[in-house]
Amino acid sequence: xxxxxxxxxxxxxxxxxxxxxxxxxxxxxxxxxxxxxxxxxxxxxxxxxxxxxxxxxxxxxxxxxxxxxxxxxxxxxxxxxxxxxxxxxxxxxxxxxxxxxxxxxxxxxxxxxxxxxxxxxxxxxxxxxxxxxxxxxxxxxxxxxxxxxxxxxxxxxxxxxxxx
Numbered sequence: 011x012x013x014x015x016x017x018x019x020x021x022x023x024x025x026x027x028x029x030x031x032x033x034x035x036x037x038x039x040x041x042x043x044x045x046x047x048x049x050x051x052x053x054x055x056x057x058x059x060x061x062x063x064x065x066x067x068x069x070x071x072x073x074x075x076x077x078x079x080x081x082x083x084x085x086x087x088x089x090x091x092x093x094x095x096x097x098x099x100x101x102x103x104x105x106x107x108x109x110x111x112x113x114x115x116x117x118x119x120x121x122x123x124x125x126x127x128x129x130x131x132x133x134x135x136x137x138x139x140x141x142x143x144x145x146x147x148x149x150x151x152x153x154x155x156x157x158x159x160x161x162x163x164x165x166x167x168x169x170x171x172x173x174x
Contacts, residue, residue: 028081034069035082038062040089042073104130104140111143 041058044050050058065071072078111126127144134140 031069031071032082032084034065035071035073035078036084036088038065038071038073039083040087041065043087043089100133104133104137107133108140108143115143 041062045055045058045062066073071082107126107130111123111130114120114123114126124144127140130137130140131144
């Protein structure tokens with residue numbers, strides 16, 4: 011049993027080590043690309059070079075080693091992973107949901123509007139517009155209740171919900 015546990019632990023450490031090496035490889039590759047593109051100030055180049063050396067030594071990673079390129083290379087660069095290139099589809103979907111919500115709001119279908127805005131928020135949670143639109147629905151609902159109450163009490167007011 012102890013031998014089996016040791017073997018499993020050893021395999022687990024190797025898997026974790028490979029994962030960590032892949033992460034280190036991606037970071038080193040990114041830092042090197044920044045140097046290659048002259049994307050940093052001249053004063054900062056040495057710091058990146060030292061960082062690359064330290065990470066390479068700590069994780070045993072060498073960008074020029076073909077075997078490591080095959081084993082540790084990942085499909086996307088860090089820039090691609092953190093770019094907004096995949097965001098246009100999400101943005102388009104969220105914008106379509108916002109417009110659909112606006113149409114529901116114009117027709118006083120408040121719950122449908124909230125549902126659209128909520129789905130837009132789930133696609134782009136950092137976009138404040140969708141939160142604001144959702145709050146607008148609550149304002150309109152409250153205003154309609156006040157308007158109805160005022161009419162019930164014989165007070166005439168004109169209320170026309172509009173939303174762009």
